[in-house]
Amino acid sequence: MQTLDRPDLIGDDEVDSLFHALADTTRRDILRRSAAGDLSVSRLADLYPMSFAAVQKHVAVLERAGLVIKERRGREALVCTDQAAVRRARLALDHLEATWRARVDAMTGLLDEDSEQRKGAAR
């Protein structure tokens, strides 16, 4: 079911919008509630203490970030969270951690080289 296993690298702008979309409690809640894809924007809007238009904008942010898709069903738009999206977020985190761990390893590598040198000098 996963459209994965491809080393699809994500651009900086995409990661920006991804994390920005996730950086809001209401939007994260919308994500959770839209898992089943059976809620329209109006039904979602009923759940929050803000106007319909405000919720509509939140959904738009999530949509631009690729976290949800809207499927038009008659006069209503059903919101459905993209299963692969969180995977992309996780990939971004993985990449971030990998890069910086590489730097740490590079430094400890230098330190090891240093001790290797000391070892070599002792030899």
Place this chain on the structure above:
Amino acid sequence: MQTLDRPDLIGDDEVDSLFHALADTTRRDILRRSAAGDLSVSRLADLYPMSFAAVQKHVAVLERAGLVIKERRGREALVCTDQAAVRRARLALDHLEATWRARVDAMTGLLDEDSEQRKGAAR
């Protein structure tokens, strides 16, 4: 309406600031470069096409999100990314995914019940 107060989970505001801090290319780069904890704010500022104060603000955002700590060494402040921080981000993603997967499972559970019924009513 109710927020889950599990002991190992992070509050909404913390997740907000966490993801918000991650939603900026410069800040993610600072995070990577500060892995070894050997760069001061000034040295970091040299790496970006913006003023020292701007970088200082980015570091402050990361610091408020708990992603880095500043260790004062003499007249300079060494920036060091907190190793546990990305783990917290990952936990937040895990929790998000878990919650919504629970909803999906609940729905597919209903569907399964439905197919069980159909199976039982098989002609």
Place this chain on the structure above:
DNA sequence: CTAACGTACAACTAAATGGTTGTAGGTAGG
């Protein structure tokens, strides 16, 4: 057909963000 519903979008406000410059104070090197 008409009325009600759901959505889209525009215009507006208040507040937050990302950037700038300037100033003040602590610390180190010469």
Place this chain on the structure above:
DNA sequence: CCTACCTACAACCATTTAGTTGTACGTTAG
């Protein structure tokens, strides 16, 4: 000592964001 460096922070500006209301338009129900 004193000068240069590093940091902290304030004030300001432009842009974006999160919210509002209002309006227009397609779709469904009665």
